[in-house]
Each structure stands twice: as structure tokens, then as C-alpha cells.
Amino acid sequence: MPTALVTHAECLRHDMGAHHPERPERLSAIEDQLISSGLAPYLVRHDAPLATDEQLSRVHPREYVQAIREVAPSRGTIHLDPDTAMNPYTLNAALRAAGAAVLATDLVLGGKADSAFCPVRPPGHHACRTRAMGFCIFNNVAVAARHAIAQHGLERVAIIDFDVHHGNGTEDIFSDDEQVLMASIFQHPFYPYSGTDDPAPNMYNVPLAAGSGGKELRRAVSEVWLPALEEFRPELVLFSAGFDAHVEDDMAMLRFVDGDYRWVTEQLAAVAKRHAGGRMVSVLEGGYSLDALGRSALQHVRVLAGVS
Numbered sequence: 001m002p003t004a005l006v007t008h009a010e011c012l013r014h015d016m017g018a019h020h021p022e023r024p025e026r027l028s029a030i031e032d033q034l035i036s037s038g039l040a041p042y043l044v045r046h047d048a049p050l051a052t053d054e055q056l057s058r059v060h061p062r063e064y065v066q067a068i069r070e071v072a073p074s075r076g077t078i079h080l081d082p083d084t085a086m087n088p089y090t091l092n093a094a095l096r097a098a099g100a101a102v103l104a105t106d107l108v109l110g111g112k113a114d115s116a117f118c119p120v121r122p123p124g125h126h127a128c129r130t131r132a133m134g135f136c137i138f139n140n141v142a143v144a145a146r147h148a149i150a151q152h153g154l155e156r157v158a159i160i161d162f163d164v165h166h167g168n169g170t171e172d173i174f175s176d177d178e179q180v181l182m183a184s185i186f187q188h189p190f191y192p193y194s195g196t197d198d199p200a201p202n203m204y205n206v207p208l209a210a211g212s213g214g215k216e217l218r219r220a221v222s223e224v225w226l227p228a229l230e231e232f233r234p235e236l237v238l239f240s241a242g243f244d245a246h247v248e249d250d251m252a253m254l255r256f257v258d259g260d261y262r263w264v265t266e267q268l269a270a271v272a273k274r275h276a277g278g279r280m281v282s283v284l285e286g287g288y289s290l291d292a293l294g295r296s297a298l299q300h301v302r303v304l305a306g307v308s
């Protein structure tokens, strides 16, 4: 069965200003790599629907969703936090980003795709239950996890977060939720300065010092993530796929290379194959060096698609 690619043109119209690193060109950089590498024909494209209030409310209180709808500008730009802004297209982009994660989950759990990748923006893993921050408005991967549980009856979902920043929003949402295991690596100490202070038992957080690279990634995955995942036996593997730990990415100071993203995805694909019927859904988070982002995402999607 094919690998699904779920996104929407409206994700390109969310724009936080000419000098903001989370910019529309990020999606074009990924698209360019998928096309020039010859991988695009292996992917089946789907337009992301708008997430519904019911889907969002499994993660965010309805009052929060309503407040986001109410502050969305009809012209100009408003700020939700110093890093996170909305233009007139942002609300729909955010609804499409969460909707992409939901549709991707439906496709994979409905047996219509083996795996799925959602190159969407705004990203989601810093979005807490009641707070937008760090370029994120709705927690896309969290909406997918709760959808898999509520709509498809899954009991165990793993969220793998290899973005250079700690997914504090995802941790806020799922701490002590026995149906969800979150495995993450992140630069520490670094924005958002969380993830190390007595995490809940379902959080497998591995902080990495600035300058860490593939060797430290391999140790974290082999010694912390994989034993936990073997015990947990996830029925679905979700990725918060951020590519900003790349050595070429100026946002942070980790030193991953393209092949590290292939390696980590291979490890998780093996977990998914053993326990989850190979079912994987990946949602884009960070990654701000356009070239490294495109190449790294390509490595990740190649493994999702089983194309070497």
C-alpha cells in the first residue's frame, strides 16, 4: 500500500513576516526534494480537511479553540506570543495542519495507506492545552493521537519527537496518560526549558547537551527509547518530525546529519513493524535551514515509504 502525503495549499499562506524563520518556503523546500529525488511518484497526495471543533476539543478546551477563532485577524497580523503570529490565513492553515494529522491517521488506521507524512505548518508540539507558543497554535500530533484513541479505539499510541526543542505542549497534554508514550530528544538547556524536571512516567525524555550529534542520538534511542517502546507495544507510531537538530540549522546547536534522520526513522519503523502492523504517521514540526530541512525530510519519508 502507498504512503500518503497530506497537506494543503492554505498552509503556505500562513506568514509571520519576512524575517520569521517559520516561513512558507519550508514546505516548498521539502516538496522540491521529494520531486527532484524521484520519490514523489511513490506518494499519494491528499488535501487536508479542516479539523473540526470535536477533534480539536479532545486536546484543547473548546474555550481555547473559540478564543483562537475570535482573535484571528481579517487583515494585518496579531501576535499570540512574541514568536507566534496570525495573519488572515493562519486560522485555516492551523485547522488544515491539525486536519492533515487526523486524515493521515484515518488513512493509515483504515488500511488505505501504510504510512503517512504531513508537511504542514504551523507546527504543533509547543502548543499546550490552553496556550499557543513557539510558532504553534494547535498541537497537531496530539490531535492525531487522541483521534486514534477516541475514533479508532486504539489503546496504546507512541509519539516520537526528534525536534531539537522539547515538545512541552505534547508533554503538557499527555503527562500521566497511560494510553500514550512520548519519546523525545532535545537540546538542553534550551527553549522552552522544560522536559527535565521530574517528567511523568510515560515520558521518555533524553536531554542532549549542545554539540551532541549522531552518536548521542544513537545512545538515546538504543538505551532509552527502544526498551520503553518494546514494553509499551504501540499500536500506532506518530512522529513529531522536526529537523532543526541538523548541524546546518542555525536555530540550535545539535549536530545531526541527513543520515541520522534515516537511522532514527529506521529504528522506529522496525518498532512499528513489530507491534503496530507498520503503521506510522509523521507530522512536520521544526527545521529552518531550507536545504537541510528538505534533505532530512527526504531521508525520513524514504524510510516511511519503504523506498531505499
Ligand SMILES: [Zn+2]
Binding pocket: 163, 164, 165, 242, 244, 285, 286, 287
Ligand atoms: Zn524545533
